[in-house]
Amino acid sequence: MSLHSNSPTGPIADRWNKHKAELKLIGPTNRRKYEVIIVGTGLAGASAAATLGEQGYRVRVFTHHDSPRRAHSVAAQGGINAAKNYQNDGDSVHRLFYDTVKGGDFRARESNVHRLAEVSANIIDQCVAQGVPFAREYGGTLANRTFGGVLVARTFYARGQTGQQLLYGAYSSLMRMVDTGRCTLHTRSEMVDLVVVDGRARGIVVRDLVTGELSVHVADAVVLCTGGYSNVFYLSTNAMTCNTTATWRAHRRGALFANPCYTQIHPTCIPQHGEYQSKLTLMSESLRNDGRVWVPKQAGDRRAPNEIPEDERDYYLERKYPTFGNMVPRDVASRNAKYVCDEGRGVGGTGRAVYLDFRDAIERDGEDAIRARYGNLFDMYQKITDDDPYRVPMKIYPAPHYTMGGLWVDYNLMSNIPGLFVAGEANFSDHGANRLGASALMQGLADGYFVLPYTVGGYLSGNRAEAITEDHPAVREALAFVNERLGRLAGIQGKRSVESFHRELGMLMLDKVGMSRSREGLEDVIARINALRSEFWENVFVPGSTASFNQELEKANRVADFIELAELMARDALHREESCGGHFREEHQTPEGEALRNDDEFCHVAAWESNGPGNEPTLHKEELTFEFVKLTQRSYK
Numbered sequence: 001m002s003l004h005s006n007s008p009t010g011p012i013a014d015r016w017n018k019h020k021a022e023l024k025l026i027g028p029t030n031r032r033k034y035e036v037i038i039v040g041t042g043l044a045g046a047s048a049a050a051t052l053g054e055q056g057y058r059v060r061v062f063t064h065h066d067s068p069r070r071a072h073s074v075a076a077q078g079g080i081n082a083a084k085n086y087q088n089d090g091d092s093v094h095r096l097f098y099d100t101v102k103g104g105d106f107r108a109r110e111s112n113v114h115r116l117a118e119v120s121a122n123i124i125d126q127c128v129a130q131g132v133p134f135a136r137e138y139g140g141t142l143a144n145r146t147f148g149g150v151l152v153a154r155t156f157y158a159r160g161q162t163g164q165q166l167l168y169g170a171y172s173s174l175m176r177m178v179d180t181g182r183c184t185l186h187t188r189s190e191m192v193d194l195v196v197v198d199g200r201a202r203g204i205v206v207r208d209l210v211t212g213e214l215s216v217h218v219a220d221a222v223v224l225c226t227g228g229y230s231n232v233f234y235l236s237t238n239a240m241t242c243n244t245t246a247t248w249r250a251h252r253r254g255a256l257f258a259n260p261c262y263t264q265i266h267p268t269c270i271p272q273h274g275e276y277q278s279k280l281t282l283m284s285e286s287l288r289n290d291g292r293v294w295v296p297k298q299a300g301d302r303r304a305p306n307e308i309p310e311d312e313r314d315y316y317l318e319r320k321y322p323t324f325g326n327m328v329p330r331d332v333a334s335r336n337a338k339y340v341c342d343e344g345r346g347v348g349g350t351g352r353a354v355y356l357d358f359r360d361a362i363e364r365d366g367e368d369a370i371r372a373r374y375g376n377l378f379d380m381y382q383k384i385t386d387d388d389p390y391r392v393p394m395k396i397y398p399a400p401h402y403t404m405g406g407l408w409v410d411y412n413l414m415s416n417i418p419g420l421f422v423a424g425e426a427n428f429s430d431h432g433a434n435r436l437g438a439s440a441l442m443q444g445l446a447d448g449y450f451v452l453p454y455t456v457g458g459y460l461s462g463n464r465a466e467a468i469t470e471d472h473p474a475v476r477e478a479l480a481f482v483n484e485r486l487g488r489l490a491g492i493q494g495k496r497s498v499e500s501f502h503r504e505l506g507m508l509m510l511d512k513v514g515m516s517r518s519r520e521g522l523e524d525v526i527a528r529i530n531a532l533r534s535e536f537w538e539n540v541f542v543p544g545s546t547a548s549f550n551q552e553l554e555k556a557n558r559v560a561d562f563i564e565l566a567e568l569m570a571r572d573a574l575h576r577e578e579s580c581g582g583h584f585r586e587e588h589q590t591p592e593g594e595a596l597r598n599d600d601e602f603c604h605v606a607a608w609e610s611n612g613p614g615n616e617p618t619l620h621k622e623e624l625t626f627e628f629v630k631l632t633q634r635s636y637k
Helices: 012-022 043-055 093-103 110-130 162-180 245-252 285-289 316-320 330-342 359-365 367-385 440-461 473-492 498-512 519-539 551-575
Strands: 035-039 058-062 183-186 189-197 200-208 214-218 221-224 263-269 292-296 354-357 394-403 420-422 604-609 618-623
Touching: 012 093, 012 110, 035 043, 035 200, 043 058, 043 162, 043 183, 043 440, 058 189, 093 110, 110 162, 110 440, 162 183, 162 440, 189 214, 189 245, 189 473, 200 221, 200 473, 214 473, 221 245, 221 440, 245 420, 245 551, 263 285, 263 330, 285 367, 292 316, 292 330, 316 330, 330 354, 330 394, 359 367, 420 440, 473 519, 473 551, 498 519, 498 551, 519 551, 551 604
Parallel strands: 035 058, 035 221, 058 183, 221 420
Antiparallel strands: 189 200, 200 214, 263 394, 292 354, 354 394, 604 618
16 A cells, blocks of 8 residues: 655645645535534544534534543643744744654654644634633743753643643533534543445444443544553553544554554653552653752662752753753653663662652742742642652652554545544654654644644545445444444453453553563564463453443453554564664664664654454555755754
8 A cells, every 4th residue: 555645745834825725625505514523522622523513514522531521631731832932032833843853753744743833823822712821921921831852932831731721722612512503512422433435434333331322423524533542551641541442443444553653651750659550640741841850879879869969969861961951852851761760770669760859949939939830730749649849859750651653644634544534642643753742732732723624624525425324234334343342342251350451461561662672572572462362352351231331341342452552562663673762672772872763764654554453464654755854863962
């Protein structure tokens, strides 16, 4: 299969405007004839549904939550990037574009990234108009702070609750459309399969999570906005219900899964405290603006942090990366935290933590200033750990957080299945091998507010499809597949809980496909995942029935998909004989321990076609070209 990004040509600053001008339009009075399904109500889904509804399309929105406000976008803390240059410190659309391509270690598509940088400023205006309470300077202008991997202040924020406030803005716009009748909202409804008719996405199979009832919903286009797959690691910063089922079922129906090995380990999380912990808590990257990261210089030093004098502390990020210091990108900060802990210089009871110290910032700016910037984050940390970060340093350690891989999409955000669009974290398109902090919220809202409203309409204008009913063979086949799968899960009646399988899978993935990968480890984990999958389908225990409220059945269905995805992640990591961004192969590193890319052989998107569980997938490549950013060894020193 030949992959074409469908990116426009010409000067990169003109491409998006040129493309919009060339897309076909549907008149306002004709839009009501078209129906669009949107799965997911986070920033990408809620903003897309609100905007398409505002344009006049009939929109049906599905979420497995009881309210769209529970989408995991609500958990984002630190901020959203935009190239407004309010600080007059040299920012621009081009600099945001460059920082994002460089931050992704030159593994993102240039055209998509430049479009993201272009529309970023519009997002802030949109959200201010919705009433999002961004932080402001004394004179009333919007405040900015810095995030990792950049040398300017371009991150807009609402204390440490930015995702929540942005989601509430998108939610209010969505519910306005629900009130007008243009959008129909389906809560507690989980997509469990994609309906493909004549090669085009035409609908979804949905399970009612309260009654267990299966239903089919058909439309002219389907948009997946279902987030990422970090819960494949079991322990992650994601909410417990975050899963990969929607994108994985689309993959099983023919959608290509791109760059699944590109996962991001966030450097600033509360360390694990117990064997049976099921969730890790994120501490915003924005804390590194004022907090200094350090460990004792001497291995095995178990003194309390405030008893360790200054000359016996190693501020290792400031030492190794003097230009960026504590604000290096997430992959660099995470790997270096692992290195010092591997040397025996980690802190805390497990030795798998480093300090994030605000002593100097409090002495410089005063406790009230730090409280105004990060008060809710400090309160959350104290409630969880019983340590007061105003008095003693925070203890942090990297944890799985964001996934740069996802379903392959072209410039229009459409997958290789016509009519199936994918937005936000669910697609692969904008971040390459590593996402810069504060860019997830930017991408989700850019896709929903400013990209999909053009590209979905452009697709629908030339692809009016015939109506289909539940009697269509493709619909019956999809329903039969889901019924058979759920019935099989409930009928195994083995001896192991779903949770035990998920935990075992996660520990395997963290160990072999986490911050560091090797050929030997990847080959080993593929074999062990295959064995785990076989045992799962022979020995999992799911109580209850398929035709009722059954959370264990929900989890089993999702964990089965995670097991299959985990194997693909390992195969993708094994294929990619280089280190780049969050993908670090031990065989490919510089003498200083930095990621060593192989641009001659791997300057491409790896998009995988499913051949069914247990069968090797087929690799398709989209070659990446860099016309406007020079390929260089990434350096933050």
